[in-house]
Amino acid sequence: MRSTPSRRATATGALIAAAAMLAVGVQSGAATAAPDTFRAAPKAQAAGPANPGALPADLTPAQRTALIRAADAGKAETARELGLGAQEKLVVRDVVQDRDGTTHTRYERTYAGLPVLGGDLVVAETRAGKTESVSKASRAVLKNVDVTADVAPAGAEKQALTAARAEGSKAAKATNAPRKVVWLAQGKPVLAYETVVGGLQHDGTPNELHVVTDATTGAKLYEWQGVQEGTGNTQYSGQVTLGTSGSGSSYTLTDTGRGGHKTYNLNRGTSGTGTLFTGPDDVWGDGTPGNAETAGADAHYGAALTWDYYKNVHGRTGIRGDGVGAYSRVHYGNNYVNAFWQDSCFCMTYGDGSGNSKPLTSIDVAAHEMTHGVTAATAKLVYSGESGGLNEATSDIFAAAVEFYANNAQDKGDYLVGEKIDIRGDGSPLRYMDKPSKDGASKDAWYSGIGNIDVHYSSGPANHWFYLLSEGSGAKTVNGVNYDSPTSDGLPVTGIGRDKAALIWFKALTTKFNSTTNYAAARTGTVAAATELYGANSAEVKAVENAWAGINVGARPGGGDPGGKVFENTARVNIPDNGAAVTSAVNVTGITGNAPSALKVDVDIVHTYRGDLVVDLVAPDGSVYNLKPYSSSDSADNVKATYTVNASSEVANGSWKLRVQDKAAQDTGYINGFKLTFP
Structure with a gap:
């Protein structure tokens, strides 16, 4: 049995990481007397797919x-x-x-x-x-699991409490007693305990740490965080109409037209539901943070916009699709620079930011947080590793989609995350979708170790993919904001429009993705979704593939640059389990001089637990270029990627080999093909 190191999840499913980890929630605005008069935004007019069915x-x-x-x-x-x-x-x-x-x-x-x-x-x-x-989610066979535990539940609880203390929790016991489960997320099924520990994290965010412990050996297998950070006179959206209830001299922030969504005032508290916003005149807030109703109006408005977007664009009535509204809590803690979503309460919670003057209640923050709930109700992407990055990106993607859908003059749609709340105090957004690395930590493209970094930063490639698919690469201006989006392979991408891109991602999320989906599987899922919507040979499918290639996930359709020369071997080569290295070769001919400084190497390997593999490119003279190192913590399946190698010191013509070796037992697979592209 492989002893798998813990893949630690980030502290919360939030909008921001590091200094201030923000998860998104809802917004509100001023209400009218009758909730059915709400006209927050026009229905999106997405370009119709070839197959509307x-x-x-x-x-x-x-x-x-x-x-x-x-x-x-x-x-x-x-x-x-x-x-x-x-x-x-x-x-x-x-x-x-x-x-x-x-x-x-x-x-x-x-x-x-x-x-x-x-x-x-x-x-x-x-x-x-x-x-x-x-x-x-797992292709492993579920059989021959001994359901008798050798480790006592108390041992699992102790381990979970230790992990939670590292996050700042002072809880003396688990929220729930450790429950026996079968752990199948990383290959061979294992009898385990799942323990959840509460308390508060270092920054005051509620803690819901899930720890999975091997019930036979006592080893920690995995952990992830369950808290996903994610007429009204509002602070960020101007004067808006809200859905409320009441009459005469008594009104509440209760949106009866949207599943009964309610907005509460925690009044600096950190627990409980708080007090439902109630007023005598159905006018909420004055646009300033000093008025407690203002943040409530922003949160209530954002919740309504998000409800309407999913209902009118994707046919989903409510977060779970069951017509039930979540609820919002504002004024959490004191100077709390975060917001978060919790499945356990089916609610969004917002802090008031530094100096209690910048509540985290803008439209995109609201949509981000509520989308964590949509993801939990559908694909349930585990909030750690590559699936955690995709979870965060999903919230950013639909945050942008809702913001554009809102069509609010005070908060125009853009591809910037959290630009209104100014967490850093310098006017910059939290994240940039056109070039994620502009925030100093997010990644523009996929690489083999991306599942080992904070999910707020590993979300970067998927955010970048959505921007490229929506708008295309290069310099452009949208709603007054300048963007300049690069690609990892240096080739252009032509966008198909944000509406189509959002339809494709939503269909993939709800019908293709599962709890362990990684970047390679997300590519497969979105290509399948685009094929169903627009046809197998459509421009939309080609654009989806080009956008993925633009962030180093898979190859360009047709081999990349039409002017390049491609050498490919598609013969299947089995990879021995924990055995000797095997190779797949291509014979390069007709190239003058040396290989390029940006030689494209497209790799297609089918193999469970890809971290077992060492992948090298071997030049004709025997020189070795490592493409992917061994990683005991990379539990995702398959290696489907494009690598760039500086091979300018090598003579181009000759036999080039892809060499693959499995360095650990129990997982097997094969080389499905590889190719070299010479510009």
Whole structure:
């Protein structure tokens, strides 16, 4: 059994990391007497796909409930069709449906009655009930798990408390007793304990640290954070209309037209629900932070915009799709520079920022946080490693989409994250989607170790992908903001528009992604979503692939630069488990002189737990260029990437080899192909 180092999650699922870790929440504005008069934003007019039947259906909560009941009634038969073992059971978690009747049912699994973490899967069925595809978080076979623990629950709790103390928690015991689970997220199934510890983190953010402990050896397998940081006279959006309830001389910030969403005042507290905002005149705030209602108005407004965006653009009624509103809490703590989402309370919480003068309640912060809830209800991307970066990016992507959708003159749509709240005090945003590295920490492109950094920074490549797909590369101005987006391969990307890009990401999130999706799998999922929406040979699919290549995930369709010369070997080469190195070779001919200083090496390797692999490019004279080192903590599957090698000292013509060696036991795979592109 591999002893896997802990993959530590970031402190919160927030908008910002490091000095101030912000997760996003909701905003509000001033209310009118009747909630049905709310006109926060026009319905988005996205360009229609070639196949409108692949768009999500606008399900009512009752229709969604009926689909869930039908799936639940047939789950035993579905398990048999999938070939699950006698001890495996399916548990329906969510159902979405396309307009053409294709139904995507998301299941969790149990084994011998125990929850299986990383066992989630999505089954897509046609209107006629034929299974079209199955997407699994783990391809490992779930069998032969001894469900008798050798480690006592107390040992797991002690380990979890130690991990939580490192985050600042002073909790003396776990929030819930350690529960036995089967851990499947990193390959071979393992009996484990999942322990959750509460308290507060170093910066005052609530703590919900999940720690997974091997029930046989006592080793820590994984940990992640469950808190994901993420007429009204508002501070950031001007005077707006709010959905409220009441009449005469008594009104509350209760949006009956949006699932009963409520906004509460914590009044500097850090626990409880707080006090529901109530007023005599249905006018909320005065636009300044000194008035307690102002932050409530911003938060309430942002929640309404986010609800409307998901409902009107993607047909999703509420965060969970069940028509139920979340709730918001403002004025958390004192000088608290953060905001966060919690599934446990189904709520957003906002601090007032430095000096209690910059509440973290802008539109994009609100949409970011609420989107953490959407992700939790759909793909449930684990908040650590590459899936954690994609989780954060999803919130940034839809934060931008909601901000553009809002069409608010005081807070125009842009590809900047948190630009209104000025966390750093220098007028700069938290993150830049056109070139993420401008914030000093985020990454512009994928690389093999990206899953080992803070999720707020590993989100950079996916944010960059969304910008490239929406607007394209190079210099341009949108809504008065100047952007200049590069690509990792130096080749241009032509955008297809933000509306199409958001439709593709949402469809992939809700029907293709699962809890362990990494960057390579996100590419596969978005290509599949674009194919369903626009057709296999469409410009949209090509643009999706080009945008991924622009952040170093996969190759350009057709081999990259049309002017380049491509040498490729697609023969399958099996990689021995923990054995000798194997090679795949291409014979380069017809090139004058030496190889280029930017030789493109496209690698396609299918292999579970890719961290086991060392991948090298070997030049004709035997010189070795390491492309990917061994990493015991990189548990994701497959190596599908484009590497750039300075091979200018090598003679171009001759036999070039991709050399791959598996350095650890239990996971296997093969070289699916590789190619060299000479400009």
